[in-house]
Amino acid sequence: MSTGARGQHARVLDVLGLAITAGEHPPGSVLRTDELAERLGVSRSVMREAVRVLESMCLVESRRRVGVTVRPVEEWNVYDPQVIRWRLAGADRPHQLRSLTVLRSAVEPVAAGLAARNATPEQCAELTECALGMVATSRGGQLEGYLVHDIAFHRVVLNASGNEMFAHLGDLVAEVLAGRTHHRVMFEDPDPAAVTLHVQVAEAVRAGDAVRAEELTREITVGALRELDILAP
């Protein structure tokens, strides 16, 4: 899925990035560009471009006479969408989902508060539509349909906040929600209380009630934290 066949460069980048984030080539290990190029069957040009991109993500450091060194995890650009995708595809997916969910719990309530102040009428309408869609798909095992509306809902809130840093977390939230749905026991309908909360958030935003929108969204994210046992019940 993540490997589109669009050119050698992307393919090689994906393979290497995945390998590094997956923990083979642990931090400190050194790779040689030429050897990698040969191993993956590409020219040095292509491999060099891939290494440069990995370097810009702080996954590796390239130094003369020594080679390409894998950097410690703490230095990786963990906000890079590609890095996030690689890590979600690997072994520390659970850990990654927890980190992202905690981030959500900090950001989304504030974003909802801002949305209540800044949302355009169009965005309010869109939000209500999403909430209604969630209600309509909340029963009878229509999990995929529910997911679509859920993702759209949170994306609209983040965009409506008017803050570009928040808006950019849309993909991230989508990733978390999708991950949650696809790793939960299927056939289990979403929590009715959560559905209600979404409807109420949409209403609060439309009414311009920032405090209420923030508080309701906080309840939603608290629920998400509880699902992962990050919070004590």
Place this chain on the structure above:
Amino acid sequence: MSTGARGQHARVLDVLGLAITAGEHPPGSVLRTDELAERLGVSRSVMREAVRVLESMCLVESRRRVGVTVRPVEEWNVYDPQVIRWRLAGADRPHQLRSLTVLRSAVEPVAAGLAARNATPEQCAELTECALGMVATSRGGQLEGYLVHDIAFHRVVLNASGNEMFAHLGDLVAEVLAGRTHHRVMFEDPDPAAVTLHVQVAEAVRAGDAVRAEELTREITVGALRELDILAP
């Protein structure tokens, strides 16, 4: 300052990244790799590597037969430290600082709450030390010294939260604090109330009082928002 003389690649990347984020080459404009290489006096290899990195930051899109197209701002990887540096160096620095400060106001209180639960004794000691350093430099125009302790303080809190996504915002917060100090009227000592709040946060974290740490940090960030007139006074 951002342009170290470490190789052609880094130089070219910096020049191009700055130019794009500064708004010359507006979104939609198309550049040709060969022409750029010639203009900047480097070989195609080097230019191609730079373009690939810019592409991974979603600043540009490279397509056959058309060229390198500058993408709209909304698609840029705004969490990439390099992109942030470029934008802070450019004309929309004020806008950037506002966005980052709002992000801070969402993240730091939650991070402080987590820190109160997770901080090690060493981190608590470090935090207290930072707070004392802030007190010691809070009068008499020792703004640079104060800034150092302030940055260290917030960095420790973010690290102590135990969440890697929060920890990675340390550089970002440092950038914001430095920007604020250096653009404010010099010779103006920091708000005594803010200094007190930092001391109290350190104390709350040491005591393991998550709610109080969160609330106090929220007051700090609210103050930061007010400074930028994001909040009504």
Place this chain on the structure above:
DNA sequence: CGAACAAAAAGTCAGACTAATTAATCACAG
């Protein structure tokens, strides 16, 4: 209006050469 064709740009490859950095070697003084 559709299909064949031509042009333009990025993508890929191969090879030669450069430069920086580390490691080994060797000479010399203590």
Place this chain on the structure above:
DNA sequence: CTGTGATTAATTAGTCTGACTTTTTGTTCG
């Protein structure tokens, strides 16, 4: 004999060049 400093050698990334391929788009012709 040993430690230390400078010189040399080896290794790897960095850079450049030129040829060739592939994809996409615009054009032309049926």
